Amino acid sequence: MVVLEPFQVEVWMDRYENTPGVINISETCSASISIDELVSLSASPKDQSTASIPIDKSTVLGYGPIKGSQMLKERISAVYQMHAQASSSPPLPPDNILVTQGAISANFLVLYTLLGHGDHVVCVHPTYAQLYAVPQSLGAYVSLWKLKKEKGFIPDVAELESLMIIINNPNNPSGAAIPESVLKSIVDFARSRDIIVFCDEVYWPLFHSLTPGIETPASILTYGYDKVISTGSMSKTYALAGLRLGWVACRDPAIVSAIASARDYTTISVSQLDDQVARYALSEPVLPNLLKRNLDMARTNLEVLDQFVQKHAHVCSWVRPNAGTTAFVQFLGKDGEPVKDDEFCVDVLNRCKAMMVPGGLCFGLDDFPGYVRIGYVCHTQQLKEGLEALSGYLVQRFESKD
Ligand SMILES: Cc1ncc(COP(=O)(O)O)c(C=O)c1O
Known part of the structure; x- marks a missing residue:
């Protein structure tokens, strides 16, 4: 057991x-x-006049597209491009995104697919306990990467050595954002040793109180390393936890495909109604x-x-x-x-x-x-x-x- x-x-x-x-x-x-309230936030006069969400009532409620609708995946891909102006990172292909029932399923799938007995994982601590408890249950050796109050809850890259690095940015519970320079060092370290970086980004891009003059950091997916996995969700940043909709995104097609295979055993697809509401929330007139x-x-x-x-x-x-x-x-x-x-x-x-x-x-x-x-x-x-x-x-x- x-x-x-x-x-x-x-x-x-x-x-x-x-x-x-x-x-x-x-x-x-x-x-x-x-x-x-979501409809009232839309900048589209059409939505305001109908005062209702444009759910396509003719949608047949079969399973629908297994990995999430094309339009939703395109909009999630566009979300990842936000704040990436400074990087030369190309847009993430929508096929590199797997839609899941919340980030909790996305996180579970990443860990379940990629970790096994004896693997070594370094996970920031404190964080959402799923991120270190599931690897432990799979027999992985988990080192906790202690975040310290004296260092503003920012991880110290000098303390790093592992096979998979798990971070959560912005962090729950401290609410600290990892500075771009530190994120870059983590990614460079991982790249030099061929280590996977898994970043739970369910609170990204909710950077509300950065020091004036500091730009909102781009997603870690835009740092130019393919073995970076990001999970996201409609729950926290987008205030729509009731949709139970999240995702896994990664530039490495082999990683996406491995996670998709594991996902087939647990998910099939997400609700077609949730997919439509998420698409609407991430659409151009509503998202900003x-x-x-x-x-x-x-x-x-x-x-x-x-x-x-x-x-x-x-x-x-x-x-x-x-x-x-x-x-x-x-x-x-x-x-x-x-x-x-x-x-x-x-x-x-x-x-x-x-x-x-x-x-x-x-x-x-x-x-x-x-x-x-x-x-x-x-x-x-x-x-x-x-x-x-x-x-x-x-x-x-x-x-x-x-
Ligand atoms: C860091 C983190 N990841 C994932 C989740 C799960 O979120 P979701 O509602 O998308 O499943 C939470 C919920 O608190 C969280 O804090």
Whole structure:
């Protein structure tokens, strides 16, 4: 039997997110969007006048194109060209894309296809636990590439040696973007040793708070190395998690074909309705406005969270995120010691209904004492309510004199 540790972050969300009255400030998706709101973002007057999504009602609901519709794959390919002006990278052929049920399936397929007993993998840590737990379950030897707060959660290339390198950019939970120079070093290192680089890019290109003057980094697929695999999704950056639609993309046709063979055993195809909505969201009149909505929301909300962290600076600290949807915040108790993260999160939830994710429990117990993940790209009002409740808790429990 395959041995897999419980996926703690999913267990936690499932256990607590339906608590009556919960104020959820733990969600990693940009505030999810309805079909009505998606249509309202379209710059096409035709969509505005019909006020509905142009689903082709004559589509026969058979399996449809096995690897995803041509139009959706073309639009995903165009997404990869965004921010690639500076590189000479050619567009990714749509046939090098496999559409999947969310990035969770895309990630699983990549790992299941390419890793086996005894393979050596280096995976950034902390990150989405699937990225190191699945390789472990397949018998791979996994070295955790520890990201350190002192280094702004940016990986140190000097620490690298492996067969597959797994990164996640922007990172969940820290919300740190890997600078282009570091990404380039990782790719150069991999190229010189013929190593595969697998980058989970579900939060790309949500770079909302880079230092002024720094351009939005292009996808790692444009760095000119064929053995780079990217996974993406409609869930986080595009606020459409309910579609359950993601993808794998790679320039090496042999890798794509190997993953496609494994995919045949688990997927067949994605829902034809989901494929159509995803195509619409990534279409020219909609995509820029959808991205703008989520980038604006992230910037506004990060300011709100920043004010909260500053106000409670003696009991909480962080590396201010510059991308993605999550922040990793360390909380200290009354005694000045890091809180016990899971007990703290349950106590906060019980007393004031604000829901967060315990970092130690969900991302690795020893390295991150007192760390909690906050998902802040929810509706601004919800974030404000959650932080206000948390603020009251901190004042009462940790900051009062008695
Ligand atoms: C880094 C990362 N990868 C993949 C996923 C799965 O996303 P999806 O909804 O596309 O399956 C998540 C979800 O939280 C994530 O944070």
